[in-house]
Amino acid sequence: MDALPELDDVLSRSHVVSVPLTTRFRVVQHREAVLLDGPAGWSEFAPFLEYSDAEASTWLAAALDFGWRESRAPALRQSIPVNATLPAVPLDQIAGVLSRFGDCRTVKIKVAEPGESLADDVARVRETRRLIGAAGRIRLDANGAWNLDEAEHAVRELEQFDLEYVEQPCASVPELAELRRRIHRIDVLVAADESVRKAADPLAVARAEAADLLVIKAAPLGGVDRALRIVAEAGLPAVVSSALDTSVGHAMGAALAARLPSLEFDCGLGTGALLADDIANPRIVPVNGAIGVGRASLDADALTRLSAPADRTAWWRERLTRCHAVLATAPR
Ligand SMILES: O=C(O)CCC(=O)c1ccccc1C(=O)O
Numbered sequence: 288m289d290a291l292p293e294l295d296d297v298l299s300r301s302h303v304v305s306v307p308l309t310t311r312f313r314v315v316q317h318r319e320a321v322l323l324d325g326p327a328g329w330s331e332f333a334p335f336l337e338y339s340d341a342e343a344s345t346w347l348a349a350a351l352d353f354g355w356r357e358s359r360a361p362a363l364r365q366s367i368p369v370n371a372t373l374p375a376v377p378l379d380q381i382a383g384v385l386s387r388f389g390d391c392r393t394v395k396i397k398v399a400e401p402g403e404s405l406a407d408d409v410a411r412v413r414e415t416r417r418l419i420g421a422a423g424r425i426r427l428d429a430n431g432a433w434n435l436d437e438a439e440h441a442v443r444e445l446e447q448f449d450l451e452y453v454e455q456p457c458a459s460v461p462e463l464a465e466l467r468r469r470i471h472r473i474d475v476l477v478a479a480d481e482s483v484r485k486a487a488d489p490l491a492v493a494r495a496e497a498a499d500l501l502v503i504k505a506a507p508l509g510g511v512d513r514a515l516r517i518v519a520e521a522g523l524p525a526v527v528s529s530a531l532d533t534s535v536g537h538a539m540g541a542a543l544a545a546r547l548p549s550l551e552f553d554c555g556l557g558t559g560a561l562l563a564d565d566i567a568n569p570r571i572v573p574v575n576g577a578i579g580v581g582r583a584s585l586d587a588d589a590l591t592r593l594s595a596p597a598d599r600t601a602w603w604r605e606r607l608t609r610c611h612a613v614l615a616t617a618p619r
């Protein structure tokens with residue numbers, strides 16, 4: 288790995304922003320991020336607020352990697368097909384949310400959200416299928432919320448809507464492996480997300496044959512080149528996804544997707560469409576179902592307009608400082 292940039296240099300290039308969302312996602316209405324004006328281009332540090340410094344420091348490694356140097360791998364494509372991402376919204380809001388994504392052929396629907404029943408999920412998937420027609424592709428993301436029996440039951444109930452895959456149906460690798468055995472006669476694949484990005488060993492899921500494909504995110508995996516190595520070692524198809532990023536984070540995701548030897552599935556890099564504002568001009572949002580590959584160009588006005596309040600700016604600079612210290616002492 289390359290030398291760690293000095294903390295003062297990193298801090299002097301930092302801009303903390305708070306970007307409003309159009310639709311509540313998980314529990315957030317605003318997405319906060321540190322944008323880094325790196326020597327190789329703009330980069331983004333935006334681990335979720337509840338993450339420990341140890342976990343967030345991997346996101347910092349990715350941000351410094353992307354902002355301070357180019358990937359060693361060549362880009363193989365210039366356009367990345369993406370899915371629309373549908374949060375757990377009421378039925379009468381689905382069409383409105385999907386319309387923000389333009390004409391994406393694939394929709395990823397969040398299911399098993401707190402406070403929702405399987406009947407709510409069935410209704411949301413049914414309405415989505417009705418809206419996008421038979422040619423559209425539907426995938427689900429349960430974020431590990433089902434136990435094994437609930438997951439099996441849900442897949443059996445929902446397969447009638449023609450599902451491409453279900454992402455992280457259960458939390459653990461053994462559960463995913465057992466679910467695959469239980470549903471092997473059903474034409475629904477199992478994808479692993481948290482079992483890759485939050486695991487001590489991102490390859491454990493592949494070794495256990497617990498997933499048909501991997502969802503990979505550049506930030507939690509420590510950057511583009513490290514994520515490429517994980518995919519190569521896993522030997523499974525991969526879908527690149529994001530963490531509700533600004534355009535800068537999506538540029539990092541697109542850089543990763545552009546370098547995968549093969550890209551069979553649409554990527555989860557369209558969530559720029561869920562932001563009510565953005566710091567790039569042009570914004571990196573889906574156009575005709577795809578996003579372009581390349582560095583984001585920042586809009587100076589937007590950096591000022593979206594600049595985070597002083598207390599939040601201080602919080603993020605302190606967090607960045609602590610994560611930098613973790614990287615400085617970690618074996619490299
Ligand atoms: O993959 C997508 O369509 C968008 C990204 C996404 O779903 C996501 C965004 C923030 C946090 C977690 C997740 C997730 O995939 O679980």
Ligand SMILES: [Mg+2]
Binds near residue numbers: 428430454455480502
């Ligand atoms: Mg997921």
